[in-house]
Amino acid sequence: MAEKSDEPTVRKPRADAERNRLLLMETAKTIFADKGSSASLEEIARIAGVGIGTLYRHFPTRDALVSAIYRNETAQLAAAAKSLAEIHPPVEALRLWLVQFVDYVVTKHGMSEVLDSLVGGTSELYAGSADLIIGAVNLLVDRAVATGEIRLAMDPLDILRALAGGASISSGPAWRDAARQLIDILIAGMRASR
Amino acid sequence: MAEKSDEPTVRKPRADAERNRLLLMETAKTIFADKGSSASLEEIARIAGVGIGTLYRHFPTRDALVSAIYRNETAQLAAAAKSLAEIHPPVEALRLWLVQFVDYVVTKHGMSEVLDSLVGGTSELYAGSADLIIGAVNLLVDRAVATGEIRLAMDPLDILRALAGGASISSGPAWRDAARQLIDILIAGMRASR
């Protein structure tokens, strides 16, 4: 009665497990930011003060760890699409969101796992995060197309791939500025209705 | 007299050294094509039938090896810019070359070392290859800008970074088509005069 019922025996999850999970995520976030996505998992476990086995139990793959770390931020980025759509005209909303997208990607400079989870598309593992981003960009593009202001004969996701990919090559804030120019050109190109 | 003179003692380079160098490059090219750019260097040495030490002497880093392998192809790509410029109007030449650039990058699917050597820009090691590409794209862009047909307020290299970066995320031929659309949009965006 006091139970949600369904499964007969449900235990409260162990406190130490959850504590370690969060500890690992925090530690990993710091180290990834420092040393890039190829930082040693053993180092992360060591600095977090847990055994390597514990890290692997919580995050069976490097991707799982990276994905967990950025899930919140990614969701936030996706949510921003809705807000922007509400307070800006379609094309401007799209432009602003693309800028935000680039800013987000740049802060993860060159972390291929993050990019894969956002726009990789091949792996099923991150369907969650990827779907959010896909939904966001589609929403904005559709709106702008609906008004007839732009035309787009390709998958909007591929535009994100280009913007994100540039960041993975020319990591650092330099790409931020370049990408803004690129976004302007792209918007202009999509507008060129003639 | 028969000597070029300058250095007192010049020996003919040893034949085995050059032989092994070429052998390693051929082997590596095959294996990279098979297994991607993360193939084991020890495996390459083993299959080439030389010691791992020999591989490292000739190519101190993985990048050096990759760069050496693709130097010819890269030079060819750069040279194509000149030919295209001679037989096509400026904007069309630029468009065609960008398409070729993407085709080239796609065949090296996701080999980050190749991309770095082409458009990375940070490392001095590949100044050779990168300079060729930079020169090529600048030539074409400058021509098109000179006629007033397009305007471009950014480093053309960053456009290459976007096109190449997209390939590194969405490896495979799918990017080929996406990139073509992207190129068209970019050209249109650069044209949008007003």
Added chain:
DNA sequence: ATAAATATGGAGGCATCCTCCGTTTATCAA
């Protein structure tokens, strides 16, 4: 307090990287 479920840590097997140096080989001069 005790049983049962759950989580922990780190040793160990495997792979790769890269360096170092004793041995081998190619070149050149005599």
Added chain:
DNA sequence: TTGATAAACGGAGGATGCCTCCATATTTAT
């Protein structure tokens, strides 16, 4: 030819990282 010597070879070995496995420790529920 034949040494002498510079140049190149090969691979053992130390270091590091990946991931698995399981005896031990901790937490929860009774």
